[in-house]
Amino acid sequence: MKRVELRVMDMHCTSCALRLQELEDLLAGVIRVEASYRKGKMTVTFDESKVTVKDLVAGARKLGYTAVE
Amino acid sequence: MAALIAALITGFTTGGLSCMAVQGGLLASSLAQLIEKDLLGKRGGRDQWNIGLPIFLFLISKLAAYTILGGLLGGLGKFFQLNPLSQAVLQFIIAFFIIGNALRMLNVHPIFRYFTFEPPAFITRLIRKKTRQAGSFATPIMLGAMTVLIPCGVTQTMMAAAIATGDVLSGAALMFAFTLGASPVFFLLSYFATKLGALTEKYFTRIAAVVLIVFGLLAVNSGLNLLGSRYSFSSLAEGVVSALEVRHQGQASATPGTDLVLNVVDRGYRPKRLHAPAGVPLTLTLVTKEVHSCSRAFLIPALDYGVILLATGEEKVQIPPQEPGTILPFTCSMGMYSGEIIFDL
Numbered sequence: 001m002k003r004v005e006l007r008v009m010d011m012h013c014t015s016c017a018l019r020l021q022e023l024e025d026l027l028a029g030v031i032r033v034e035a036s037y038r039k040g041k042m043t044v045t046f047d048e049s050k051v052t053v054k055d056l057v058a059g060a061r062k063l064g065y066t067a068v069e
Numbered sequence: 070m071a072a073l074i075a076a077l078i079t080g081f082t083t084g085g086l087s088c089m090a091v092q093g094g095l096l097a098s099s100l101a102q103l104i105e106k107d108l109l110g111k112r113g114g115r116d117q118w119n120i121g122l123p124i125f126l127f128l129i130s131k132l133a134a135y136t137i138l139g140g141l142l143g144g145l146g147k148f149f150q151l152n153p154l155s156q157a158v159l160q161f162i163i164a165f166f167i168i169g170n171a172l173r174m175l176n177v178h179p180i181f182r183y184f185t186f187e188p189p190a191f192i193t194r195l196i197r198k199k200t201r202q203a204g205s206f207a208t209p210i211m212l213g214a215m216t217v218l219i220p221c222g223v224t225q226t227m228m229a230a231a232i233a234t235g236d237v238l239s240g241a242a243l244m245f246a247f248t249l250g251a252s253p254v255f256f257l258l259s260y261f262a263t264k265l266g267a268l269t270e271k272y273f274t275r276i277a278a279v280v281l282i283v284f285g286l287l288a289v290n291s292g293l294n295l296l297g298s299r300y301s302f303s304s305l306a307e308g309v310v311s312a313l314e315v316r317h318q319g320q321a322s323a324t325p326g327t328d329l330v331l332n333v334v335d336r337g338y339r340p341k342r343l344h345a346p347a348g349v350p351l352t353l354t355l356v357t358k359e360v361h362s363c364s365r366a367f368l369i370p371a372l373d374y375g376v377i378l379l380a381t382g383e384e385k386v387q388i389p390p391q392e393p394g395t396i397l398p399f400t401c402s403m404g405m406y407s408g409e410i411i412f413d414l
Contacts, residue, residue: 009179012176012274013185014185014186014187014188017187017193018193018196018197021193021194021197022197034190036187037182037185037187038182038183038185038187040179040182
């Protein structure tokens with residue numbers, strides 16, 4: 001189990017945080033996504049044997065966001 | 070009635086847009102996807118009319134939820150008897166909040182992101198789970214009701230206005246009118262959510278932000294009127310207009326021993342500027358005839374005088390002698406309509 005904090009500066013509303021939570025469904029191995037529009041970042045708890053940070057970044061891009069470690 | 074019409078127009082002009090800007094079309098697009106998946110997928114797009122039904126149910130549910138919320142907020146406001154000063158402070162807070170939200174929408178600086186309410190993670194998680202549960206009309210109804218948990222900036226402002234009514238029915242009516250006004254735009258947004266590109270969304274966000282700034286400045290104006298300030302935008306504009314007019318044109322004056330008469334109408338006070346002699350007590354007669362707007366809640370902040378006028382009738386206000394050159398502003402309790410009495414030499 002690993003936790004990583006990613007900056008997501010292109011969120012433009014509080015519901016973007018809600019959208020980023022979709023990573024929990026999109027990627028097997030993502031356990032929890034805590035995204036904050038105010039802070040412009042998300043904290044992801046994931047199973048590193050199933051998913052990598054690179055996958056998280058790619059997943060965020062698929063949802064329309066640029067995540068940076 | 071005027072407040073309800075204003076709320077309806079606010080909903081129609083900025084409410085729907087703000088919902089789109091703040092919520093980013095998320096609930097709407099989730100709903101649209103849900104509908105398409107649930108109905109089009111099963112029926113092969115045969116029954117096009119049914120696509121709008123879940124959106125309609127969503128909006129009806131949202132309308133009911135916000136009306137109840139408005140009633141609760143109005144009831145809450147009953148416990149806070151607002152005097153003109155606290156109403157002015159409330160207006161300034163609303164203005165600060167609205168303008169901050171507009172600057173956030175314009176991406177002026179990340180600090181303005183703190184002007185928006187960020188629902189706790191467990192609420193967003195709950196909403197997301199409900200969104201995923203496709204398959205029945207209960208979902209849009211549930212989602213519609215849940216929007217009370219993630220109100221947009223303009224909605225939050227209207228919620229503050231519902232508190233300020235201090236009455237359950239008025240608060241409920243205000244939120245009903247606002248949500249009803251916002252519904253057409255929200256409906257169209259939901260219907261065409263998938264067709265709205267990022268550029269369109271950005272464009273509408275900017276329009277909503279500009280409209281919000283105007284509303285913010287109007288709130289500042291109301292606050293200044295409630296404080297009896299001569300420097301409210303409406304007073305300054307009135308000053309400019311009257312400077313261009315022939316003196317006393319469209320104004321009224323009184324001689325010692327006579328009444329000053331002010332006609333209270335739905336859209337404010339006529340005339341807006343009264344002239345009176347200084348140094349003598351005066352009687353100001355407020356005349357109403359089938360008036361149903363907030364202009365009936367009449368205040369003279371400097372005299373700490375306030376009255377709720379009858380829809381039709383007369384009310385006499387005793388004004389003590391004033392120094393020459395004194396200007397006595399009067400306003401409605403919302404700070405929307407204002408005027409002044411000038412005590413001449």
